[in-house]
Amino acid sequence: MRSIYCGNLNKSHVGEEVELCGWINKRRDLGGLIFIDLRDREGLVQVVFDPEVEGLMDTANTLRQEFCVQVKGTVRARPDSQVNKDMATGEVEILGTGLIIINRSEPLPLDFNQQNSEERRLKYRYLDLRRLEMSDRIKLRAKASSFVRRFLDGNDFLDIETPVLTKATPEGARDYLVPSRVHKGSFYALPQSPQLFKQLLMMSGFDRYYQIVKCFRDEDLRADRQPEFTQIDLETSFMSSDQVRAMTERLVTEMWQELLDVDLGAFPVMAYSEAMRRFGSDKPDLRNPMELIDVADLVKDVEFKVLAAPANDEKGRVAVLTVPGGAKLSRKQIDEYTKFVGIYGAKGLAWMKVNDRDAGIEGVQSPIAKFLNEEVINGLLERTNAQTGDILLFGADKRNVVNEAMGALRLKVGLDLELTDLNKWAPLWVVDFPMFEEDDEGTLHAVHHPFTAPKDITAQALESAPAGAISDAYDMVINGYEVGGGSVRIHTADMQEAAFRILGIEEQEQQDKFGFLLDALKYGTPPHAGLAFGLDRLVMLLCGTDNIRDVIAFPKTTQASCLLTDAPSLANPDSLKELAIAVAKVEKEAVQQDGE
Amino acid sequence: MRSIYCGNLNKSHVGEEVELCGWINKRRDLGGLIFIDLRDREGLVQVVFDPEVEGLMDTANTLRQEFCVQVKGTVRARPDSQVNKDMATGEVEILGTGLIIINRSEPLPLDFNQQNSEERRLKYRYLDLRRLEMSDRIKLRAKASSFVRRFLDGNDFLDIETPVLTKATPEGARDYLVPSRVHKGSFYALPQSPQLFKQLLMMSGFDRYYQIVKCFRDEDLRADRQPEFTQIDLETSFMSSDQVRAMTERLVTEMWQELLDVDLGAFPVMAYSEAMRRFGSDKPDLRNPMELIDVADLVKDVEFKVLAAPANDEKGRVAVLTVPGGAKLSRKQIDEYTKFVGIYGAKGLAWMKVNDRDAGIEGVQSPIAKFLNEEVINGLLERTNAQTGDILLFGADKRNVVNEAMGALRLKVGLDLELTDLNKWAPLWVVDFPMFEEDDEGTLHAVHHPFTAPKDITAQALESAPAGAISDAYDMVINGYEVGGGSVRIHTADMQEAAFRILGIEEQEQQDKFGFLLDALKYGTPPHAGLAFGLDRLVMLLCGTDNIRDVIAFPKTTQASCLLTDAPSLANPDSLKELAIAVAKVEKEAVQQDGE
Structure with missing residues (x-):
């Protein structure tokens, strides 16, 4: 019914007869x-209905916003005075010679000319997606997927599908469960990732696997998480972590080059320990120029316990964030930052304004200055390379509290004071993660997952000193977002059993949950390594938005609801009976009392 | 760790030093x-370890089947006498100059040299997939997906993802349900297809959508069904059914051309009514030359009620299948076919052997000949164009019983007597399906789904005479398999509401289940049409297998179990508590008594 998309018209078509299908974006008499302005997925073009063309004006007169129409017409150049530079097709217009109204539209529940609440946009998602800003994002996502597939197909990766109805595995989040009707009382789990299946595919000899695949986590939802999300999942045999990083870095740099015409350059590689020390984060935003500077040695002998105690604690940290130009912060702003770091467990936020760097102790203004002597203050100014007009912000607490609070503060201050260069791209690799982390009860947990290989260590050595072990894992970070992560995997039963034991998974549980994996490791398993990208996050970055819902056609809310279809919803009682499950009454009532 | 795949070596590499990684397929001293024989995903190559190359024999001596090794060596041509024509790399061999055992293997639980039970193959799927026959199928599947994407990307289709956690829709099968933790007592449904979402995408103006997507049906499983299956799902706006068929036919013919080097030719288009009449099936296997011939008019006056009653019944049918060379069938074989049609509800199978066509009534042998006069018999022989040596098999019953029984018999006899040419490809389109079918209680059901548009009829006319209405739907059939199906969709609220009313979906239910769709139809919905292919079936045909599990890396059994991971399995009681659901005790015990 159409000969060309509206948005693809330009001066080269002048004189041609065209047929267009689309929606009335705007009408002016x-x-x-x-x-x-007629709109289709490629853009807008202006159509003119002129009474000199007979028989169209009556129909044209009934046109309203979002009517779906078919237009025939002649492409003509606009006079210079009427060229619209803001419109891609602004040099031409169509003189209408035919008009059919395909479908009428009632007035819209969304106003395309102003901001609509996200709730309303999600309820009428099919209309929200008509806005070119939104359809451009969905189109860029399709282009990104397509690029990834072409790249991986071209590098001998095989697209192999893994099951969605599968068995619970311990990726660290809650599983979504699916009751089985055939095996009453049993449940499938939706995959948090195809981790074990892709490892099994390496054991089958497929050598290079990929899949763009939906994964599921029943988490408490944050702004950039969705209960279902899409992973670019890949795995290779006989490749080292360096080689996997090189190949996946090339994938991303070529994607940025092709889709944005941006050169990301070579990605710096940073050890986890360095990232934590300098940025208080394992996914540092390197567009932000500020760093944390350790000053424990300078303050460990001062009388001020807030600084001295953590400075003398093996598990403590005292670090300073120097904010260029921060001396202009008001007391109120500083109070707000104090509240902000409190969210992360910091008990306060000591500060020191540098009003005149050349005046030494006389030039600083700080509630804590009275606890510090001249030598300490000069030491701090020197170590932090503070300049007149800066402010020093102090984090002093357990190491993880300082890292979390000051890492978050660094990001917030960087944005508030426009120190972070939002026009820059800052990718990097973070490597050399610890294998395990200890919780407050002293139990060890896997930092990545229990199938991650340690670096240069035997199973015996790992088991005798697990706490210090470094894993052969790597995360790709862009602009402070972890966009991908992976590792070399354990490929011998010895090492896998050692890892399970360290994590407190006893033999019976090993057999019940991972018997098939331990079995599979007996039959000539190749060394293998892989990585998974979060496609939603990559596309979010490509689109320049920080709302992950803007790059998903039909996203869920932070309450895991679909406002469009009203899912989840009550089930048919007969279906539940067939599945042999019942909704527990007590909890249901409790929820209803909460106002459901 | 490798410089080339084993299976890619040929004479052009003679003299080169190579590094190979793979598995010991066979060892001979x-x-x-x-x-x-060293194996990787691309194939096999012979490696020779010669004592003249020092320092390798001790290691080589320990090699056993399925050890994972790295081999360095020199490619050399085999002497003419040792060329192995059965091996793709049979003109060359590798003289080993380095050997590292990467990982040992215990003796395998599968014997690669003989047939293993499917149960065992599924339990050790990662080993079964090492067989080149299996890995070739998975590779062909990846190539097929990749081809489809390239074709559709090249035709302006956008790959857009739709939700997996969604709302129950009525595709005719049971939904898999997923309990919500956040909204206790509510459930998501896994999609039986993205039908409504793709229609909404057309309403959003995306114009051409596709997705290769997992769909889910909790059905009683048959040999060629899986609880999760993969659909090539597509939808277009502003295209007629002819145009959709032309484009998707091109997709399939180009796929067959590229992957199999086979020219499928132009697909014949056959009305549903013709397919049922000639083949008793809406997915006829045209490789089978036999057809059903209607003979009701010839037998409606005979005294033999078995034929005369259905011949005079408006809902009855009397049809003959002429089997070339079938006169040689033994009494026992005919008895078996009689039992076979009984499965489909036929009460018997009358037959007539044509021992001498030229002898007329004297030349036929049949238990029913005594009920028929010469004129009837000559009429039958003439109508069916029977030849000496043929057998006529009679179906006489309600029309749907005759169609099902004789349609199935036609397929079975065709295979048994090798009348079906298994080396041929026989694609076709079946079109002009009825909109609705009536069940035994007289209730109307949608033959496709409730969103299918009728052909050339207004909403009022449809509602006043729904039974005879023809839908604008089309199925693609290859070799008797329905590989794809689609339709023009309803694109006005009037027509959609009429369709719902005809199907007995009252206004409240319309609003509860499809309110968002009826809403969406108000805002300038474009005319749209689409189709969905079953990827698993297409690949099954491409691979020349009739077991759908052979083209899925990790399939489920007909009991919907994964024998590898042992899914589904019992859930953690704490998880169920969090989800506020309980397993109903009564049914669980009942199942256990059944021997679980």
């Missing part, structure tokens, strides 16, 4: 003529 | 030399 002027001097007896009717001007229409 | 001969004259002091050790010969290894």
Whole structure:
């Protein structure tokens, strides 16, 4: 029904007869003529209905916003005075010679000319997606997927599908469960990732696997998480972590080059310990120029316990964030930052304004200055390379509290004071993660997952001193977002059993949950390594938005609801009976009392 | 760790040093030399370890089947006498100059040299997939997906993801349900297809959508069904059914051309009514030359009620299947076919052997001949164009019983007597399906789904005479398999509401289940049409297998179990508590008594 998309018209088509299908984006009546902006997925073009063309004006007169129409017409150049530079097709217009109204539209529940609440946008998602800003994002996502597939197909990766109805595995989040009707009382789990299946595919000899695949986590939802999300999942045999990083870095740099015409350059590689020390984060945003500077040695002998105690604690940290130009912060702003770091467990936020760097102790203004002597203050100014007009912000607490609080503060201050260069791209690799982390009860947990290989260590050595072990894992970070992560995997039963034991998974549980994996490791398993990208996050970065819901056609809310279809919803009682499950009454009532 | 795949080596590499990684497929010791067939995903190559190359024989001596090894060596041409024509790399071999055992293997639980039970193959799927026959199928599947994407990307289709956690829709099968933790007592449904979402995408103006997507049906499983299956799902706006068929036919013919080098030719288009009449099936296997011939008019006056009653019944049918060369069938074989049609509800199978066509009534042999006069018999022989040596098999019953029984018999006899040409490809389109079918209680059901548009009829006319209405739907059939199906969709609220009313979906239910769709139809919905292919079935045909599990890396059994991971399995009681659901005790015990 169409010969070309509206948005693809340009001067080269002048004189051609075209057929267009699309929606009325806008209508203006002027001097007896009717001007229409006609929209399709590729863009807008202006159509003119002129009374001199007979038989169209009556129909044209009934046109309203979002009517779906078919237009025939002639492409003509606009006079210079009427060229619209803001419109891709602004050098041409269509003189309408035919018009069919395919479908009418009632007035829209969304106003395309102003901001609509996200709730309303999600309820009428099919209309929200008509906005070119949104459809461009969905189109860029399709282009990104397509690029990834072409790249991986071209590098001998095989697209192999893994099951969605599968068995619970311990990726660290809650599983979504699916009751089985055939095996009453049993449940499938939706995959948090295809981790074990892709490892099994390496054991089958497929050598290079990939999949763009939906994964599921029943988490308490944060702004950039969705209960279902899409992973670019890949795995290779006989490749080292360096080689996997090189190949996946090339994938991303070529994607940025092709889709944004941006050169990301070579990615710096940073050890986890360095990232934590300098940025208080394992996914540092390197567009932000500020760093944390350790000053424990300078303050460990001062009388001020807030600084001295953590400075003398093996598990403590005292670090300073120097904010260029921060001396202009008001007391109120500093109070707000104090509240902000409190969210992360910091008990306060000591500060020191540098009003005149050349005046030494006389030039600083700080509630804690009275606890520090001249030598300490000069030491701090020197170590932090503070300049007149800066402010020093102090984090002093357990190491993880300082890292979390000051890492978050660094990001917030960077944005508030416009120190972070939002026009820059800052990718990096973070490597050399610890294998395990200890919780407050002293139990060890896997930092990545229990199938991650340690670096240069035997199973015996790992088991005798697990706490200090470094894993052969790597995360790709862009602009402070972890966009991908992976590792070399354990490929011998010895090492896998050692890892399970360290994590407190006893033999019976090993057999019940991972018997098939331990079995599979007996039959000539190749060394293998892989990585998974979060496609939603990559596309979010490509689109320049920080709302992950803007790059998903039909996203869920932070309450895991679909406002469009009203899912989840009550089930048919007969279905539940067939599945042999019942909704527990007590909890249901409790929820209803909460106002459901 | 490798410079080339084993299976890619050929004479052009003679003289080169190569590094290979793979598995020991076979070992032979001969004259002091050790010969290894080394296997990777691309194939096999022979490696020779010769004592004249120092320092390798001790290691080579320990090699056993399925050890994972790295081999360095020199490619050399085999002498003419030793060229192995059965091996793609049979003109060359590798003289080993380095050997590292990467990982040992215990003796396998599968014997690669003989048939293993499917149960065992599924339990050790990661080993079964090492067989080149299996890995070739998975590779062909990856190539097929990749081809489809390239074709559709190249035709302006956008790959857009739709939700997996969604709302129950009525595709005719049971939904898999997923309990919500956040909204206790509510459930998501896994999609039986993205039908409504793709229609909403057309309403959003995306114009051409596709997705290769997992769909889910909790059905009682048949040999060629899986609880999760993969659909090539597509939808277009502003295209007629002819155009959709032309484009998707091109997709399939180009796929067959590229992957199999086979020209499928132009697909014949056959009305549903013709397919049922000639083949008793809406997915006829046209490789089978036999057809059903209607003979009701010839037998409606005979005294034999078995034929005369259905011949005079408006809902009855009397049809003959003429089997070339079938006169040689033994009484026992005919009895078996009689039992076979009984499965489909036929009460018997009358037959007539044509021992001498030229002898007329004297030349036929049949238990029913005595009920028929000469005129009837001559009429039958003439109508069916029977030849000496043929057998006529009679179906006489309600029309749907005759169609099902004789349609199935036609397929079975075709295979048994080798009348079906298994080396041929026989694609076709079946079109002009009825909109609705009536069940035994007289209730109307949608033949496709409730969103299918009728052909050339207004909403009022449809509602006043729904039974005879023809839908604008089309199925693609290849070799008797329905590989794809689609339709023009309803694109006005009037027509959609009429369709719902005809199907007995009252206004409240319309609003509860499809309120968002009826809403969406108000805002300038474009005319749209689409189709979905079953990827698993297409690949099954491409691979020349009739077991759908052979083209899925990790399939489920007909009991919907994964024998590898042992899914589904019992859930953690704490998880169920969090989800506020309980397993109903009564049914669980009942199942256990059944021997679970």
